[in-house]
Amino acid sequence: MDTSTVKIILQILHYLFFGYAFAAITSYIVLSILSGKETLKYLKKNSFVNYKDILSSTESPSITIIAPAYNESLNIVENVRSLLSNHYANYSVVIINDGSRDDSLEKLIESYDLEKIDYVVNEKLKTQPLRAGVFKSKNPAFEKLMVVDKENGGKADALNMGLNISKSKYVACIDVDCLLLEDALQKMIKPFLEVTDSKVIATGGVIRIANSCVIRGGKLIDVNLPKNLLVQSQILEYLRAFLLGRMAWSRLNGLLVISGAFGIFDKEIAIKVGGYDTNTVGEDMEIIVRMRRYMEEQGRKYKVSYIPDPLCWTEAPDTYKIFISQRNRWTRGTIETLKKHRKIGFNPKYGSFGLLSYPYWLIFERLAPIIEAVGIIYFTILVALKEVRWEFALTFLLLSYLFSVLFSIVAIYSEELTFHQYKKKGTGFKLVLLSALEPFVLHPFILYAAIRGNIDYYFNKKKKWGEMVRKGLSTVEA
Amino acid sequence: MDRKKIVLAEDNSTLSLLLKFRLEKEGHELFMAADGKEALALIEEQLPDLIITDIMMPFISGLEVISHVRNKLELNVPIIVFSSAGQEEMVLKAFDLGANDFMGKPFSPNELVIRVKRQLN
Amino acid sequence: MIDFQILIDNFNEYPYLIKLAWVVSAILGALIILLTVYLKFVRTILRKKEANSLEFRKEYEALLIEYLYSGTEEGGISEIQKNIIEELKKHVTVKSKRKVIISVLYKLMNEVSGEVTDALKVLYKNTGLMHYALIKINSKKWHVKAKGIGELTKFKIESVQEKIEQLLVHPVREVRKEAHLYFVNLFYFEGLNFLDIIKTPLSEWDQIQILEILQKSNDQEICDIKPWLQSKNETVVLFALKLAKVYNQYEVKDELMNMLSHNSKQVRIQVIEVLTHLYGIEAKDVLKANFTQLSLEEQISFFGLLEKLVIPDDEPFVEKHLFHKDFEIQLLALKILKSINIDKYLGLNKLPPSQKSLAMLKLENV
Numbered sequence: 001m002d003t004s005t006v007k008i009i010l011q012i013l014h015y016l017f018f019g020y021a022f023a024a025i026t027s028y029i030v031l032s033i034l035s036g037k038e039t040l041k042y043l044k045k046n047s048f049v050n051y052k053d054i055l056s057s058t059e060s061p062s063i064t065i066i067a068p069a070y071n072e073s074l075n076i077v078e079n080v081r082s083l084l085s086n087h088y089a090n091y092s093v094v095i096i097n098d099g100s101r102d103d104s105l106e107k108l109i110e111s112y113d114l115e116k117i118d119y120v121v122n123e124k125l126k127t128q129p130l131r132a133g134v135f136k137s138k139n140p141a142f143e144k145l146m147v148v149d150k151e152n153g154g155k156a157d158a159l160n161m162g163l164n165i166s167k168s169k170y171v172a173c174i175d176v177d178c179l180l181l182e183d184a185l186q187k188m189i190k191p192f193l194e195v196t197d198s199k200v201i202a203t204g205g206v207i208r209i210a211n212s213c214v215i216r217g218g219k220l221i222d223v224n225l226p227k228n229l230l231v232q233s234q235i236l237e238y239l240r241a242f243l244l245g246r247m248a249w250s251r252l253n254g255l256l257v258i259s260g261a262f263g264i265f266d267k268e269i270a271i272k273v274g275g276y277d278t279n280t281v282g283e284d285m286e287i288i289v290r291m292r293r294y295m296e297e298q299g300r301k302y303k304v305s306y307i308p309d310p311l312c313w314t315e316a317p318d319t320y321k322i323f324i325s326q327r328n329r330w331t332r333g334t335i336e337t338l339k340k341h342r343k344i345g346f347n348p349k350y351g352s353f354g355l356l357s358y359p360y361w362l363i364f365e366r367l368a369p370i371i372e373a374v375g376i377i378y379f380t381i382l383v384a385l386k387e388v389r390w391e392f393a394l395t396f397l398l399l400s401y402l403f404s405v406l407f408s409i410v411a412i413y414s415e416e417l418t419f420h421q422y423k424k425k426g427t428g429f430k431l432v433l434l435s436a437l438e439p440f441v442l443h444p445f446i447l448y449a450a451i452r453g454n455i456d457y458y459f460n461k462k463k464k465w466g467e468m469v470r471k472g473l474s475t476v477e478a
Numbered sequence: 479m480d481r482k483k484i485v486l487a488e489d490n491s492t493l494s495l496l497l498k499f500r501l502e503k504e505g506h507e508l509f510m511a512a513d514g515k516e517a518l519a520l521i522e523e524q525l526p527d528l529i530i531t532d533i534m535m536p537f538i539s540g541l542e543v544i545s546h547v548r549n550k551l552e553l554n555v556p557i558i559v560f561s562s563a564g565q566e567e568m569v570l571k572a573f574d575l576g577a578n579d580f581m582g583k584p585f586s587p588n589e590l591v592i593r594v595k596r597q598l599n
Numbered sequence: 600m601i602d603f604q605i606l607i608d609n610f611n612e613y614p615y616l617i618k619l620a621w622v623v624s625a626i627l628g629a630l631i632i633l634l635t636v637y638l639k640f641v642r643t644i645l646r647k648k649e650a651n652s653l654e655f656r657k658e659y660e661a662l663l664i665e666y667l668y669s670g671t672e673e674g675g676i677s678e679i680q681k682n683i684i685e686e687l688k689k690h691v692t693v694k695s696k697r698k699v700i701i702s703v704l705y706k707l708m709n710e711v712s713g714e715v716t717d718a719l720k721v722l723y724k725n726t727g728l729m730h731y732a733l734i735k736i737n738s739k740k741w742h743v744k745a746k747g748i749g750e751l752t753k754f755k756i757e758s759v760q761e762k763i764e765q766l767l768v769h770p771v772r773e774v775r776k777e778a779h780l781y782f783v784n785l786f787y788f789e790g791l792n793f794l795d796i797i798k799t800p801l802s803e804w805d806q807i808q809i810l811e812i813l814q815k816s817n818d819q820e821i822c823d824i825k826p827w828l829q830s831k832n833e834t835v836v837l838f839a840l841k842l843a844k845v846y847n848q849y850e851v852k853d854e855l856m857n858m859l860s861h862n863s864k865q866v867r868i869q870v871i872e873v874l875t876h877l878y879g880i881e882a883k884d885v886l887k888a889n890f891t892q893l894s895l896e897e898q899i900s901f902f903g904l905l906e907k908l909v910i911p912d913d914e915p916f917v918e919k920h921l922f923h924k925d926f927e928i929q930l931l932a933l934k935i936l937k938s939i940n941i942d943k944y945l946g947l948n949k950l951p952p953s954q955k956s957l958a959m960l961k962l963e964n965v
Contacts (some may be wrong), residue, residue, distance in 0.1 A: 044742035045773060048749045050808070052709060056534075056562040057811040059841065061803075087534060120961050122926050140571045141541040193804035196834065391613060395620045402627040409634050416638065420645055428642040432635045492660050492703055493710045499664055586713030 017375055021396075024364055025403060032410055034248035039418060042247075042308060051186045056089050061169045061193070063091040063185055063264065066162030067176040068155050073102035077111045079176050082219075084144055088185040092144045094162050095176065097131075099152025105132060108147050113139045125160040125275035128153035134165070155260070156276035156283040163275050166267060173284075175261045175314060179210060179220060184311040188264045191305035198301035201291050202265045204258030205306075206242045208421070209235050210313035220313060223421045225430060230323060233442035234316045236434050240411040243308060243418070250306035254357035256292075258304070260284030262312035269294065280340070282333015289341050296350045310419050324449040331453025334366055369450035401439060408435035482598055483524055485509045487517035487531040487543065488560070497530075500587045501594065514538025518546055525553070528597055530590075532560045533568050541571055548576040556597040560585070648695065655699040662687070663703060667718055676721065687726040697731060701750065704728075708753055723754045736762065741771040748777035752784045760785075767793045776805050783809050787816045794827050794835050801834040810841055821846045828854050833863050840866070844873045852879055859885055864894055871900040880908050887916055895925060902931040911939050921947075922956050929958035 065083055069076055076095075083093045097105050108114060119134035132149035150161055159173055170192065172185065184205070192200045212226035226232055249255045260283065273294045276283045288304060295302040317323040338345070338361065345362060347354040382388045412431050415421065422431065484506050488494040491512070498508045509524055511517035514535045521529060521543075529547065533540035540559050547553050556578040561569050569580050579593055610618070662683055669679035676684075690696045704719055723729055735747025736759070748766065751759055766778040779801075782790030791809075794801075827839035828851060843851055858870045859882060874882045886893070886901045893901065902920075905913060913935075920932045933956075937944040947959060 047742055048746040048773075048777070050749070052562070057807050058567065059807050059810050059845070085539060120930060120958070122930070123961075124926070139545060140574050141539065141545045143571065190804060193807070194802045196800035196802045391617055395617050395624070399620050399624050399627070402624055402631065406627050406631055406634075409631060409638070412638065413634070413641075416641055416645065423646060423649070425646070428638050429635075432638060490706055490710055492663070492707050495660060496664055496667065496707070496711070496715075499668060503668075583710050584708070584712040584716070585710075587711060587715055588713065 013378070017371075017378075020371060021400065024368075025400075027360070027364060028403075028407055031248040032244050032407070034251050035244045035414070038247050038251040039243070039308065039414065043418065049190075051183065051190075058089050060088070060090050061189065062167070063088065063170045063172055063189060064162070064166035064168040064267075065091060065093045065172045065174060065180075065185075066096065066159055066166065067093065067174050068096045068098050068158030068162070069100060069104055069176040070098045070152070070155075070158075071100045071102045071104065072176055073100070073104045073107055075177060076104050077107055079178075080108065080112070080145065082179055083174075083176075084142065085182060086180060086185050087182045088189075091172075091185055092146060092166075092168070094165055095145070095147045096158040096162050097147060097149045098154070098158040099128070099131060099150060105135075105147070105149050109135065112137045112142045112145055112147075114145075114147055119165075121161075121164050124164055124271050127157050127161045127164065154278055156278040156280070159283070160275040160278070163267060163271055169267060170264055171267045171270065172262070172264045173260070174263075174312070177314065178207075178261050179215060179313040180262070181220065181311045181313075184262075185264075187307055187309055187311060188262075191303075191307070192264070192266070195303060195305075198303050199269075199295070200266070200303050200305050201269050201295060202258055202263055202288060203305040203307060204246070204255060205262040205264075205312050206246075206308055206310055207238060207259050207261050208310045208313045209238060209316045211315055211318060213313065215313075224424065225422055225427050226318075228318050229437070229441050230320060231316050231318050232430075232434050233438045234323075236408055236411070236431065236438055237442060238316075239415050240408060243414040244407075244411050246306055247308055249357070250304070252352065252356065253303050254352060254360075255304040255306055256289055256357050256361055257285045258288050261314050265291075277340075280333060280336040281329045282337050285333055286337040286340065289337055289344070292353055293341060293344060293350070296344075296353055308418070310421055320445060324445060324452065327446055327449035328453040328456060331369070331450045332457045334361070335454070335457050338362055338366055369447050370454065372447055373451055404439055405435045408438065482506050482527040483509065484528045484530060484594070485511060485517060485520045485524060485526040487511040487514060487529070487535060487540065489513060489532060489535050497587060497590065500591060504591055504594070506594075514540065514543050517543050521547060521553075521555075522551065526555060528594060529555055529557045530560070530594070531557065533572060534562065541568065541575060544572060544575040544577050558590075558593060558597060652695065652699050655696055656703060659687075659690075659700050659703050663707070663719075663722075666722060667715055670714075670718055680718075684722060684725045687722070691727050691731070697728065700726075701728065705753060720754050724756075729754070729756060732756075733759065736766075741774050744769075745771075745773045745777045748774070748781055752777070752781040755785055757785060768797065768799075772799070772802075775799065776802075779805065780808060780812065783812050787813055787818045788820065788822045791822070794830070794838070797835070798832060800832070801838055806834070806838045806841060809838070810845060813842075814845070819846075821848070824848060825851055825854055828858065833866065836861075836863075836866055837869060840869045840873050844876050847877065849877055852877060852881070855879065856881060856885070864896070868896050868900050871897060871904055875900075875904040875907055878908060879904075880910075883908070883913070890916075898923075899925070899927055899931075902928050902935070906931055906935055909935050909939055914939055914943075918943075921959075926957055929956045930962075933958055933962065 065086075067079075067083060072079070080093065080095060095108065097108075114135040114137055116133050117136050121130070121134075128151040130148065130150050135147040135149070137143065137145050146165070148161060148165060150158070153161075162173070163171060170189065172188070174180065188203050188205055191203045209226075209231060210220075211228065211231045212224040213220060214222035214224070225235070246255060246257075263284070265287075269291055270287065273287070273290045275287070277286045277290070280286050292302070292304065317326050338358070341358075344350045344354045345358045350358070379388070379393070409432060412428070412435065416428070422428075484501060486494060486497060486501075486508055488497070488510075489512050494510055494512075498510060501508055509520045509526065511520050514531075515538050517529075517531060517535075518538065520526075529543070531540040531543050535543075544557055544559070547555065547557065557576065558579045558581065559569070559572045559577045560581055560583055561572070562583045569582075572580060578597055581590060581593065610621070613621075666680055666683045669677050669683075687700065691700060704723065708716060708719060729751070732747045732750040735743050735750070738744050738747065744766070748763060751763070763778050763781050766774055767782070769775045769778065775797075779793055782793060784790070821842065824839045824842050827835050828843070830836050830839070842848065843855070852874075855870050855874055855877070856879070859867060861867050861870065871882070871886070873879075882904065886897075886904075890898065890901070905917065909917070917932050917935050917939075920928060921936070923929055923932065933944070933947075936947075947955070950959070952960065
C-alpha cells in the first residue's frame with residue numbers, strides 16, 4: 001500500500017468518527033427539544049386532574065404489585081409496609097421470596113401474622129416450584145398482602161411466578177427495596193385508562209436516587225444531595241436519562257426500556273408473550289421489546305407510556321466496584337436483547353420501532369462505548385506516531401466537553417422547572433459543578449464497565465450475575 | 479359536660495384544624511395526629527376517651543390503628559373512622575376490627591359532633 | 600504577558616472547521632455561564648415562591664376557619680364574615696395568592712359537606728374568585744379552560760350551565776371531559792344526557808370518575824339506561840353496562856340477553872359479567888348452546904357465571920368441560936362439580952394420573 005491509500009483510509013476514518021459524533025450531538029439536541037415539548041404537555045394535562053375519584057373507586061382496575069425479594073431480610077418488613085400504604089383502592093401486594101437463604105420469610109410471618117393457605121397456581125408461565133408455599137395474613141388490616149415462597153430462580157423467574165399468581169388486570173413490577181410514593185399507582189395507571197384509540201401495554205416510571213434522603217416510616221421526608229461524588233454524578237445521569245431521554249422517546253412512542261425497578265404492565269399481554277426471559281440479565285428491557293414486537297406482529301395499535309413524576313426512589317451504588325458490576329450487567333442485558341431481536345432492526349415491517357428506536361439503541365447505546373474505545377486506541381496510536389494534529393484534537397475535545405456540560409445543565413433546568421426536588425440552598429450550584437466534573441468522575445467508569453460487559457459477554461459467558469450489595473434504605477433513618 | 483380527651487388522626491391539615499376548633503368548642507381536649515404513627519404514639523401516651531381516625535393515611539393506615547388499639551393495647555375506647563366513598567370494603571374491615579362508628583367523606587362537621595356525643599355517652 | 604496579536608494571527612491561520620468549532624465553543628461557554636447565573640436566580644425565586652405559598656396557606660387556613668365559625672345561627676352572613684370576604688377580595692387579585700386560596704378551599708370541599716360547603720360557596724362567589732374562573736373558561740388555552748370548568752364544578756356553580764353545555768363536544772378531550780364531569784357533578788343522572796350525543800369515546804378513566812360521582816350523590820334514582828345500551832358508541836354501551844351492574848338494573852335483563860350476540864367481544868364479555876351479577880340464569884341455555892363458538896375469554900366468563908348460578912341440572916355440561924384445553928376452565932369446572940356433586944368429584948381422584956387433567960393433578964398437590 002502506498003502512502004496515499006493509507007492517507008485516504010485515514011481520512012475516511014476521521015470522517016466516520018466525526019460523523020458519528022455529529023449525529024450523536026444532533027440526536028441529543030433533537031431529544032431535548034422533544035422532551036421539552038412533551039414535558040410541557042404533560043404538565044398542562046396534569047394541572048387539573050382529580051386523582052381522588054380514581055383512588056377510592058372500587059371500579060378502578062385491579063393492580064398487583066409484584067416484588068421479588070432475595071435475601072432482603074434486613075429491610076423486608078419496612079419495605080413491605082411501605083408497599084402496603086399506597087393510595088389506591090383496588091390493589092394487592094405479592095412478595096415473591098425467591099429462595100432466600102436468610103430469615104426473610106420468618107420475619108414476614110412474624111410481623112404480618114401470616115398463615116399458609118391453599119393456593120393452586122395457574123402455571124401459565126413455567127417457573128421454579130413453590131418452596132414453603134403461599135401465605136396470607138390473618139389480620140384484615142394486611143388483607144392486601146400475599147407472600148409466595150419459592151425455589152430460587154432469579155429475578156425474571158420470580159416475576160413470572162408473580163404473573164401466574166396475580167388475579168389483576170395490571171401488574172406493577174418493582175424492586176422490593178424501592179420506596180414507592182403513596183400516589184404512585186394512581187398516577188401510573190392513568191395512561192392505561194385514558195387512551196381510547198390504542199392499547200397501552202406498559203407504563204414506565206422515573207427512578208430517583210434515594211441515597212442520603214431522609215426516609216421515615218416508608219415516607220420520603222427530606223431530599224438531600226448525597227456527599228458521595230459517584231452517587232451525585234449518577235443523580236445527574238438519571239436526570240438526563242429520565243427527564244430528557246425517556247420523555248422524548250415517550251413522545252415518539254419509542255421507549256424500549258422500562259426500568260426494572262418500577263413499571264406497570266398489561267398482564268394479559270405480558271403473559272401472552274411468555275413473561276420475563278429467564279436467560280438474560282436484561283429482563284426488563286427484553287420484555288418490553290418482546291411485547292412491542294408482539295403488538296407489531298399482531299398489527300395492533302399500541303403505546304408504551306411514561307410518567308415523569310418522581311414516584312419511585314431507590315438506592316444507587318455508592319462504590320465504584322458495585323457501580324461497575326451494575327453497568328457491566330446492563331451492558332450485557334442490552335447486547336442480549338438487541339441480539340435476540342435483531343430481526344426488528346432496520347425492518348420496515350416494524351415501523352418506527354424497527355427503523356428508529358432499534359437502530360438508535362444499537363448505534364448510540366449499544367455501540368457507543370465500543371466506538372469510543374476504538375477512538376481512544378486510534379488516538380493513542382496517532383500520538384505514538386506523532387501524527388496528531390493537536391489543534392484539531394484539542395478544539396474538538398473542548399467542544400464536546402462543553403456540549404456535554406451544557407446538556408447536563410439543560411437537564412438540571414428541566415428538573416428545576418418541573419419537579420424541583422432538590423430544594424436546598426446551594427444545591428443548584430453543586431449540580432452545575434457536577435455537570436463540569438461528571439465527564440471525569442463518572443463517564444470513564446461507565447465506559448470501562450461497558451467494555452468489560454462486552455468482553456464478559458463474548459469471552460466469559462459463564463460469568464455469574466453481579467450481585468448488588470445493597471445497604472438498607474432504613475439505615476438512612478434519622 | 480366533662481372534658482374528654484380525643485385523639486384525631488387526619489392528614490388533611492385544614493380539615494383537622496376545622497374539626498379541632500369545632501370539637502374544642504364542645505369542650506373537649508384534642509390531640510392531633512397527621513398520620514397513623516403519630517396517632518398510635520398519642521393514644522399510648524394520652525389514653526383518650528375517643529379516637530377519630532381517617533382510614534387512608536400515610537404509612538400506618540386507620541385500619542392498623544384500630545387493630546393495634548384493640549389487639550395490642552386491648553383498649554375499649556370508642557373509635558370513629560372516616561372513609562372516602564367507594565371504600566365500603568374498608569369500612570367493613572374497620573368494623574370487623576372493632577370500630578364503633580363511621581362517617582363517609584365528605585361529611586358535615588355538625589353530624590360529627592352528634593356522633594361524637596353519642597359515642598362518649 | 601501574552602502577545603494577543605500572535606494569538607489572533609494564529610487563529611486566522613487555522614482551517615475553517617477549527618474556527619467554526621472555536622466560535623461554537625465560545626457560544627456554548629457563554630451559554631453555560633449565563634445559564635449557571637440564571638439558575639441561581641430561578642432557584643431563589645422557586646424557593647421564595649414555595650415559602651410564600653406555605654405562609655399564605657397558613658394564613659388563609661386560619662382565616663377560613665374563622666370565617667366558618669363566625670356564621671350567624673340562621674345561616675346568613677355575619678359582620679365578621681363580611682369583613683373576611685372584603686379582606687380576601689384584596690388578595691384574590693394576585694395570581695399566586697389566588698392559587699393558594701383555591702387549593703385550600705378545594706381540599707376542604709372534598710372532605711366536608713352540608714352547611715360548611717354552603718358557606719364556602721358564598722365565599723367563593725363574593726370574593727370574586729368565581730369571576731376569575733369565568734375568565735378561564737373563555738381562555739383560548741385548552742388547559743386553562745379545563746381548569747376553569749373544574750373549578751366551577753367543584754363549587755357547583757349552576758349559573759354557567761349554558762356556557763358549559765357548548766363545551767360538551769369540544770375538540771380537546773380534556774375540555775370535553777371536564778364539561779361532562781360538570782354536568783354529572785351538578786345534576787347527577789340528569790346530567791348524563793350528553794351520553795346521547797357524544798360520538799367520541801368515553802375513556803375508562805372518565806367512566807370510573809363519573810360512576811364515582813354518581814355513587815357519592817344522595818340521589819340514587821337511576822334513569823332509564825336502555826337507550827345507552829343500544830348506543831352506537833361502544834364506550835357508552837360499556838358505561839351503561841357498568842351502571843346496570845352497580846345499580847342492579849334487573850329491568851334491562853331482556854336487553855342484556857339480546858346483547859349476548861353483540862358485535863363487540865368486549866361488550867359480550869361484560870354482558871356475561873353483568874348477567875352473573877343480576878342472576879341471569881336465562882343466559883345459561885343460550886351460552887351453553889353456543890359454547891364452542893365463544894371466544895376463550897367469553898367461555899371463562901361463562902364459567903364464572905356458572906360458578907355462581909349453578910344448579911344440579913348443569914352437571915353434564917360441566918363434566919363435559921373437565922378436560923377443556925384451558926387450565927382456568929378446568930379448575931372452575933372442578934370447583935363447580937365439587938359444589939353440586941361431591942361424590943363424583945371425589946371419584947375423580949381414583950382416575951389414574953395419566954387420565955387426569957392438569958387442574959386435577961395440581962389440586963392434589965395442594
